[in-house]
Amino acid sequence: MTTTLADHLRSLPDEALGALLQLRPDLVMPVPADISALAVRAQSRVSVARALDALDQFTLQILDGVRLTRDPGDGTTSVEAVVAAAQGVDATATRAALDRLRARFLVYGPDSALHVVASVDEVCSPYPAGLGRPAAELESRTAALCADPARLRRTLLSAPPAARAVLDRLAEGPPVGTVSAAARTGTDGGESPVRWLVENGLLVPISDGEAALGGPADAVELPREVGLLLRRDCGPLGRLEPTAPAVAAVRRDPKSVDSAGAGQAMEAIRHTEALVEAVAAEPVPMLRSGGLGVRDLRRLSRITGLDERTAALLVEVAYAAGLLGETEVPGAGSRAGVDQQVMPTGGYDLWRMLPLAQRWEQLAASWLAMTRQPGLIGQRDERDRPISVLSAEAERAGAPSARRETLGVLAEQEPGAAPDVDDALRLLAWRAPRRGKGREPAQREALSEAALLGLIGLGALTAYGRLLVAEATAARELADDDPLGLRPGGEQSPNEPSAAVQALDALLPAPVDHVLVQADLTVVVPGPPEPELGAELELVAEPESAGGASVYRVTATSVRRALDAGYAADDLHTLFRRRSRTDVPQALTYLIDDVARKHGGLRAGSAGAYLRSDDEPLLAELLADRRLGLLSLRRLAPTVLATPYQLGRMLDALREAGYAPVPEDATGAAMLTRGRTRRAPARVSAAARMAATLTTPRLTGPRLLGVVEQIRRGDAAARAARRAPVTVRAANGHTATGLTAAQAHTQALAVLQQAVRDRALVWVGYVDAHGAIASRLVRPVSIGGGYLRAEDERTEMLHTFALHRVTAAVLDE
């Protein structure tokens, strides 16, 4: 068959071959050597699966129709047969679907003899169109039943309702059901519907060998003939949906949509900035296993007031946009197990200088392109470990295409139309059922994340969001088509903002350079402040409320901060006069003056030592003395001088110059200096030591008894050690008695059990945990749970021996 496809391909004109390669670009990676190689590749499982992934539900159903109508003999079918199978569908739709399949060479050959590429059967379900295998392949009894249509129909009609329900369910496909599940539909006590069906030959139990096809061991299969009979109303292929499902949408005013989206876009920017600032204030350590700790995320969300899901998303986006990056922890090892930490990057500073719309574009475009699925964060992975932010577990290569497709559905709607989410997902599932499998959560997340980032407003795609999605898609296609970017129009000067940015820019408030100052000391900036104004206000006032506008409050503390930063009271007055569009209230003027008056009233500094005297002329003399120039004396007050040098140095210099200073301590008391004689630490005299050894403690009564007791115990121990019987010692080494190890063990157990009853002393030989051999004289207390508990009279301790380690036991004579 390979040759047939190869021959077929060989006979094609160049354009047709080119069209195939365009539809299935993976065939030329790398470029095949010849047509045969191309044909082989086109029939390979991987390539066929990829081609099928891109097909919509209807085309796949028609492919099932082709497989179903194949002649069992030569494996071919005809267009007519397929059109007939696709009952209830316009023939042109079926033909169009067939053309799509033929263009991809999943089906090939002339109209009258269509071949299906071999590996299609391998990558598709073994039950085409959800129908079982023909009865002939399953069981002879059933085959006989199916061969007689009238009897089959009669049997079917006589099925009890419960059995009929089972049949209907299997007829919808898949045609295989596990028995337990099918049996459960039967009523208790009554006959199991499945059993009835099997007995009447309508269902066939499939054995272990057949389970390889995908059916579990105790499963039943609905034969194809029965399935077709049950589907006689809707056609052999089941219910067909030749056109994409319609999407219901709520119409909204596009202006409101854009406005809500733009508002959210500003929020996203503000929150991202707040998050990155929070990270900057305290860099977040990376876990060794990758990602950020749950506690760190919680902290970030608490600081920024976001919920954890939003915080996780924005951290991911900021990381993808290059605003956050990881770096080595300086002086690693400061916190155990951490050597990488997340910090804002230099790119963050550049980003902050950009206009709002461009900042947003950077975030939104990064979100569209990032191969991460933030919705997974907080869930558990297959090993039941939580998935953390920035960890490898949240990496999903399919995430960008899931986002593009989902937003694509929204982009197809008219401006302002907010489609029903479930409808949109159903449409996505119809378009690429094979690829979309399991993607539904990602698609839902894409929608909620787009709403958080402001691409979507009131459920509809915003005008600028539409442009951004279009740009992203175009950029992808451009890169595919024109890898060197040679095509004119494709290039765009990097300085010129994109269309999306321009559209968003028109929606965002223009930066303002003035404020409204009010008597309650609030300063309102009626819009986003210009960077310069923002910086000024950040310094002289406390932020109180942020959003489209910002509200600051001037407090004594904030004014002091400004004064500390080098503003003079006049500068502040000028600042407010210049920036305020209204009269500066008197309260503010007074506040600034009040704080400024007190500011600097106290001066603080550090000095090495001071010099004070009530004699002012004396201090003046010192100050003028050139010999003391090295001390850099400074006059703090008429009676106080200060020097940056330490007290000792000043004293020496002063004394050298002939003055007589007296040092004083912290409380002001004069410190007297008298020569101190140096001494080594004290030692005990030899005589005293001698005396100490000579005095022996007197032997008092109790003490004496203690000594005796000690001696006796030592003696007993020594004797006991000497007396370990030969059998025990031998058992520890090699068997001397001629018993096998097992026999010796059994004997030992018997001895021990008797000893427990008699409370007799026993010599126990055993192997300890380290493999060392030992023997001990003990009095067994109990045996149980594989352990022997026994008292050692020498040490007065209770020992526990594992019975399997006991090698021998001999009663003490």
Next chain:
Amino acid sequence: MSGGPLIVQSDKTLLLEIDHPDAQACRMAIAPFAELERSPEHVHTYRLTPLGLWNARAAGHDAEGVVDALLKYSRYPVPHALLVDVAETMDRYGRLQLVNHPTHGLVLHAFDRVVLVEVTKSKKLAGMFGARVDDDTIVVHPSERGRLKQGLLKLGWPAEDLAGYVDGEAHPIELAEAGKDGRPAWTLRSYQREAVEQFWAGGSGVVVLPCGAGKTMVGAAAMAEAKATTLILVTNTVAGRQWKRELIARTSLTEEEVGEYSGERKEIRPVTIATYQVLTSRRGGAFTHLDLFGARDWGLVIYDEVHLLPAPIFRFTADLQARRRLGLTATLVREDGREGDVFSLIGPKRYDAPWKDIEAQGWIAPADCTEVRVTLTDAERMAYATAEPEERYRVAATARTKLPVVKSIVAKHRDDQVLVIGGYIDQLHELGEYLDAPIVQGSTTNKERERLFDAFRSGEISTLVISKVGNFSIDLPEAAVAIQVSGTFGSRQEEAQRLGRVLRPKADGRQAHFYTVVSRDTIDTEYAAHRQRFLAEQGYAYTIVDADDVLA
């Protein structure tokens, strides 16, 4: 960009630029659901709170309308998340309803089964529910009606109370608008009428009106509407007597129908005025005057100065949920932050009018606020510097340097009735001697107080020195000048109440003056700044002058 007057902030504050041509229309649109937080001269701040949104929902506004109003007037794009949040919050109100079931009595009915399951599982509400009537309805013990509402509010599922009210013992009360005993005819002011109508339509709730705007008359009109026996709770005896005087003058009630229940007298009559103090007094750990609430079948309970309602009264109120309740106050700001309890136990805010509006309509006198800063003498500064921390405010506030300043202000307003208000008795005595004016303080007998107030009202005395007792509910309409020399640290509502003393409209529409004398560079200035914040937020800008300018 619409260029509207409103800026919606992400922390749910709304900034309204009042010089904008659409500002008035915008205010009308957002007033039902947003609470006015500050109204300084240029930009008013409203806040979207769950309570405010639920209030709006209770008044029949829906989320769609709120979102539309925000979008319509907003100058900048409104964050999508905020709109979603508004809709979700409003949706929480009314999922649960307290209704009277024909056979099971008081029941909690849910329109959302999940919510009912959630609240019945809550530990905080354990024991308040009885048997389940059906999947969506559960019996509530009638005694727990108030506590349940409090608890549900805390859980974020405020219940709509449709269980109705008992009528109470009927008692004829009419407004005597035609004039009584030879007094001239009068009519209820438009906003008072509106306030009463909205309160009555809502069943129970709070009416917010500034001092001097005639809250007593709102109470009287509500009584005339209820035509039932009424319990009025007031802050102190003097305020109670004033209520009594007003009620006798402005309604069909006679002296015999109005009782006073205070430390001095224990009268229970169809209309009874009781003080918070007597109700919360305890003997041996038990509240001895609790029986008053059950003494009659009250049809209406009026709480004067709700923002001062002591905690025990909240507890009693929880048991009064079947009676109509009217709260009256100048401000819903409670220094203890129990606004939620006021909402759930007394009721939602039913009427609110900003001070400046009522002033603009001419119902309260415009006021001019001045802060006079005196510079302490060196000796006083030294005394202040060495004072113990807990004594510092007293030392700063009672500096003798203030005396000549006060005197010169009094001299400046020779033709006006002047109140001098202070917090420290010693200082008041000094002032009394210095100004040669009588003093009203805590220890002054009620009889003497009445005499002095009457003399002040009639103009016999032109200057009166009063202590903290004058903070509340004293009607001295002719007082045109108030001089505050010391206060209770930084209490914001005290400042508002004191300003209220001079805001009653004057016979000749004179300007009212409010002076506060503070010591420069001391803690006194800081406290003064804190107190004034509230008034500055209400749009009363202070002028600061130096004591030397006053003395000169």
